Amino acid sequence: MAKYIVRRLLQTIPVLIGVSILVFSLMHLIPGDAAQIMAGEAASEESVEQIREKLGLNKPKPVQYFNYVSNAIQGDLGNSIRSGRPVVDEIKGRFWVTAELAVYATILAVFLGLIAGIISAVRHYTWSDVSIMVVALFGLSMPNFWLGLLLIQWFAVGVDFLPIPDFLMMRPSGWGDSWRQILLPVITLGTSGAAIIARMTRASMLEVIDQDYIRTARAKGLSEKIVIYRHALKNALIPVVTVVGLEFGAFLGGAVITETIFAINGMGRLTIAAITERDFPVVQGTVLVISLLFVFVNMLVDISYRMLNKRIDLS
Amino acid sequence: MAKKELLKVEGLKQYFPIKGGLLGRTVNHVKAVDDITFTIHEGETVSIVGESGCGKSTTGRAILRLEEPTEGKVSFNDVDLTSLSLRQMRKHRKDLQIIFQDPYASINPRQTVSDILNEAMTIQNSVPPKKRRKRIIELLETVGLNEYQADRYPHEFSGGQRQRIGIARALAVNPKLIICDEAVSALDVSIQAQVLNLLEELQEEYNLTYLFISHDLGVVRHISDRVIVMYLGKIVEIGEKEEIFEKPKHPYTKALLSAIPVPDPTHKKTHIALKGDVPSPIDPPAGCRFHTRCPFAQDKCKQEEPLLKTHRIMDETHQAACHFVEEIENGELLPRDYEIKPILN
Amino acid sequence: METNVLEVHNLRTSFYTDDGEVKAVDGVSFTLPKGKTLGIVGESGSGKSITALSILQLLASNGKIIDGEIRFKGENLIGYSDRKMRDIRGNAISMIFQEPMTSLNPVFTIGQQISESLIKHQKLSKRDALLKSVDLLKLVGIPSPEARVRNYPYELSGGMRQRVMIAMALACDPEILIADEPTTALDVTIQAQILQLIKELQHRLGMSVVFITHDLGVVAETCDYVAVMYAGQVVEYSDVFTIFKEPKHPYTIGLLNSLPRHDMEQDKLEPIRGNVPNVRDMPIGCRFSPRCPAATDLCRAELPELSKDDKGNDVRCWIYSDNWDGEMEVNVYGEKRIAQGRGVKAVFSD
Ligand SMILES: Nc1ncnc2c1ncn2[C@@H]1O[C@H](COP(=O)(O)OP(=O)(O)OP(=O)(O)O)[C@@H](O)[C@H]1O
Ligand SMILES: Nc1ncnc2c1ncn2[C@@H]1O[C@H](COP(=O)(O)OP(=O)(O)OP(=O)(O)O)[C@@H](O)[C@H]1O
Ligand code: SF4
Ligand SMILES: [Mg+2]
Numbered sequence A: 001m002a003k004y005i006v007r008r009l010l011q012t013i014p015v016l017i018g019v020s021i022l023v024f025s026l027m028h029l030i031p032g033d034a035a036q037i038m039a040g041e042a043a044s045e046e047s048v049e050q051i052r053e054k055l056g057l058n059k060p061k062p063v064q065y066f067n068y069v070s071n072a073i074q075g076d077l078g079n080s081i082r083s084g085r086p087v088v089d090e091i092k093g094r095f096w097v098t099a100e101l102a103v104y105a106t107i108l109a110v111f112l113g114l115i116a117g118i119i120s121a122v123r124h125y126t127w128s129d130v131s132i133m134v135v136a137l138f139g140l141s142m143p144n145f146w147l148g149l150l151l152i153q154w155f156a157v158g159v160d161f162l163p164i165p166d167f168l169m170m171r172p173s174g175w176g177d178s179w180r181q182i183l184l185p186v187i188t189l190g191t192s193g194a195a196i197i198a199r200m201t202r203a204s205m206l207e208v209i210d211q212d213y214i215r216t217a218r219a220k221g222l223s224e225k226i227v228i229y230r231h232a233l234k235n236a237l238i239p240v241v242t243v244v245g246l247e248f249g250a251f252l253g254g255a256v257i258t259e260t261i262f263a264i265n266g267m268g269r270l271t272i273a274a275i276t277e278r279d280f281p282v283v284q285g286t287v288l289v290i291s292l293l294f295v296f297v298n299m300l301v302d303i304s305y306r307m308l309n310k311r312i313d314l315s
Numbered sequence B: 001m002a003k004k005e006l007l008k009v010e011g012l013k014q015y016f017p018i019k020g021g022l023l024g025r026t027v028n029h030v031k032a033v034d035d036i037t038f039t040i041h042e043g044e045t046v047s048i049v050g051e052s053g054c055g056k057s058t059t060g061r062a063i064l065r066l067e068e069p070t071e072g073k074v075s076f077n078d079v080d081l082t083s084l085s086l087r088q089m090r091k092h093r094k095d096l097q098i099i100f101q102d103p104y105a106s107i108n109p110r111q112t113v114s115d116i117l118n119e120a121m122t123i124q125n126s127v128p129p130k131k132r133r134k135r136i137i138e139l140l141e142t143v144g145l146n147e148y149q150a151d152r153y154p155h156e157f158s159g160g161q162r163q164r165i166g167i168a169r170a171l172a173v174n175p176k177l178i179i180c181d182e183a184v185s186a187l188d189v190s191i192q193a194q195v196l197n198l199l200e201e202l203q204e205e206y207n208l209t210y211l212f213i214s215h216d217l218g219v220v221r222h223i224s225d226r227v228i229v230m231y232l233g234k235i236v237e238i239g240e241k242e243e244i245f246e247k248p249k250h251p252y253t254k255a256l257l258s259a260i261p262v263p264d265p266t267h268k269k270t271h272i273a274l275k276g277d278v279p280s281p282i283d284p285p286a287g288c289r290f291h292t293r294c295p296f297a298q299d300k301c302k303q304e305e306p307l308l309k310t311h312r313i314m315d316e317t318h319q320a321a322c323h324f325v326e327e328i329e330n331g332e333l334l335p336r337d338y339e340i341k342p343i344l345n
Numbered sequence C: 001m002e003t004n005v006l007e008v009h010n011l012r013t014s015f016y017t018d019d020g021e022v023k024a025v026d027g028v029s030f031t032l033p034k035g036k037t038l039g040i041v042g043e044s045g046s047g048k049s050i051t052a053l054s055i056l057q058l059l060a061s062n063g064k065i066i067d068g069e070i071r072f073k074g075e076n077l078i079g080y081s082d083r084k085m086r087d088i089r090g091n092a093i094s095m096i097f098q099e100p101m102t103s104l105n106p107v108f109t110i111g112q113q114i115s116e117s118l119i120k121h122q123k124l125s126k127r128d129a130l131l132k133s134v135d136l137l138k139l140v141g142i143p144s145p146e147a148r149v150r151n152y153p154y155e156l157s158g159g160m161r162q163r164v165m166i167a168m169a170l171a172c173d174p175e176i177l178i179a180d181e182p183t184t185a186l187d188v189t190i191q192a193q194i195l196q197l198i199k200e201l202q203h204r205l206g207m208s209v210v211f212i213t214h215d216l217g218v219v220a221e222t223c224d225y226v227a228v229m230y231a232g233q234v235v236e237y238s239d240v241f242t243i244f245k246e247p248k249h250p251y252t253i254g255l256l257n258s259l260p261r262h263d264m265e266q267d268k269l270e271p272i273r274g275n276v277p278n279v280r281d282m283p284i285g286c287r288f289s290p291r292c293p294a295a296t297d298l299c300r301a302e303l304p305e306l307s308k309d310d311k312g313n314d315v316r317c318w319i320y321s322d323n324w325d326g327e328m329e330v331n332v333y334g335e336k337r338i339a340q341g342r343g344v345k346a347v348f349s350d
């Protein structure tokens, strides 16, 4: 196992190099002169030159890349062009907001998804199975922004669950104190994940329930509850773990839309703002952080998959 | 009359690399087949028997070069197959055909029977296109199927019938040698008997040579002329069928034969129980590979590998790889108590 | 006087699928005297496993017992609530399955898996159950059982896993052990170990055993009574000597004649012609009639009952009824014998 973890860690190195090259080239993929674009149409020749200087764009590309990476490793992602503050500081405040959102959304998705999936599988082809699967299909096909707007319409405008003033009173660096404020964005973000996990759990449970060892468990005279929740579920969860990890990654990315709708000052919103303002160092920074997180979560998923699934340890 | 040697296998080795470590280097080998030598004469049926994983299928595949052998020489009709280029090899493939346990797995389910046979003939170009339809019908009749079945799909056939299709496909190119790898193992006895009889009739009619791979010793006794017994990648005994079944000399062959249940309730059996499982072919035991389970094993067996040879008390066509064939035969060496005695409290 | 621990009468089990009803078991009767071994033999798909699963009521959700009686020590199990059945499963009647590779749960240690039935049926504590598991592993001949209880199934070989399955089945001293092809997936030398083990344990613990197999050698070696199944029905039931020495049903005879033997020379096998009928398209009369060398119009028109012959053995064939007016030659292992029955006019040369 320890050997596997080391190997898995080493395997991330080429991925990290790839990610850094991609992020680095963001700056250079823009057609034309990056410095000019950042400075804006009307900028003077002088200020363009200044930006070029500041970003080191006048040096050869490999040198630029090397500098970028070595700075990044030391925690220096450059400075924001608009605010002049270090990108790392810009991101730091927003990161936890987004992370919190994604974590809550994941918890919601896992909780709802597992329960719905198990019920569906145990009562498959019954009325409850069909309705759960129809709802899940809706959850899957509903676009995030649409769901968010609907929720605002229902809960904030229609019912007095979350009055608009409260809703808009979020602090610039994060949430208000009320769990009500956090609820709607979490639902918006987590619904599709819940649907995916429900479908995955159902499929996986149905497959496991047909296995020989489930028959063995029944032949021992165990009650149906133990057979399902002890013998079947533990096996059925193995593929679901992978999906949960992927969903968490997707939530980080999906936060862009949710944060915009609910006016939450997270990384997603920061990225959007940076893109519209052509603040490339910040765009680079957020993309880099999200990618790294993705790689990291994937690694955790692989390792936990390995721990759950005793069989593949053999090879 | 000295029979013609059709297939000659000399010093054949097949090692499969095991990747491992941080960089996926080859850390070890599965010694699936480890230096085996035998010949098959024209028109003869030679069987390979042994427990699961002893290298039976690997031997068959290596002969056809479906997997490149690690070492050794395979000559067919005095042509060294191992030295041929793959293109030259393809020309010889039509002489050597193989039938598998599950014919369904090796045929395309979306092809009709006639497509399957047609394809076999096209690849080898063995029959001119105009005569193919006639030949297909001939083949189907040969294996006991009907003309109207030519345009059906494999899933419309039962297991026994599919195996007949597999045989027809092998026959389509007029082969000289057919390797049957567990070809009847998945069939029910009543159907298995039909297919065995068919194989025998075809052999007589077309002077076919069979290399018959099976773990079912009843089937092997029925169909073979000579038998090869393998254990952990090595040949431990080889000889005429009657010799192997009536006068087995290697302790493993004896144990194997005595382990098979006899379909006769009045039969009183003396059973040589073997302890434990077959060791791993990755790190086979030193000396005689059977010594970890052999009831006769001595110190010499742990150190020195016995040669496959004809011992003094054996028929000249019969060979066994055991240091103590004679001592065991004349009762000088007695088996240690090898019964499993579970403890009950 | 022998008592029967298990009596099955005219069991019928069907599956309801998208293409209609599948009569997987359609007329199975046999008795199992206490302490004896009953073999159930038959070709693939003849309904052996479904018979066993019906006894424990472990059928898939689309399967249903539609008729018959299953008497365990005189009491009919059909109609038992699931709760009452759970007290019987793994306790009074336990079962081992064909595939030792897939019949153990990969994510629990074998100790945990053996303990479960002990905790459930004998109300042992976790600790005591684990200790007893070690004893059971020792009983089935697994070396260093103290270490092995903590192993996961993937760490064991096929033969060892089947031993674990046996240990699990024996945990609560069952009165009946149902073994569904317990050795089919194993090598012969390992099969010999397992057969030996089951026999020894049966002797010591006084169990009765139902042994399902398609291997006639295994039947001859381990069973006292034999039920031969064909296309969902028992076609012959008698003691093991009768089955091998004086087989009655043409299918049983055909089966013995098709069997290649390793212990004697045979000139030519005599296969049964044709194929096993499709479950969805059974012949109207005797199910064996399309393949039977002795079939008459009566056979093709009407299904014979499973009825007793002179010696009290059961056979499902018109030959042994008063209505029979055909002729039948019997030939077992190349040796001509007379088929004996009530109305048989057996005609034989030499
Ligand atoms: N492609 C491969 N790579 C690695 N190992 C292999 C490969 N093919 C076979 N082996 C190993 O080689 C050994 C011999 O395998 P082989 O299939 O020849 O056995 P066999 O005698 O045909 O057994 P069986 O009766 O189960 O078919 C086994 O240990 C098997 O795991
Ligand atoms: N869940 C199911 N749904 C529909 N048909 C089924 C189901 N389970 C079994 N059957 C059918 O019931 C018949 C009897 O099956 P069974 O498993 O009892 O055969 P068997 O005698 O045990 O064969 P084998 O020797 O191959 O194990 C088969 O035709 C099978 O296709
Ligand atoms: S050489 Fe030794 S160990 Fe090998 S079979 Fe002969 S007696 Fe047994
Ligand atoms: Mg093989």
Ligand SMILES: [Mg+2]
Pocket (backbone or CB within 6 Å): C048, C049, C050, C180
């Ligand atoms: Mg079965």
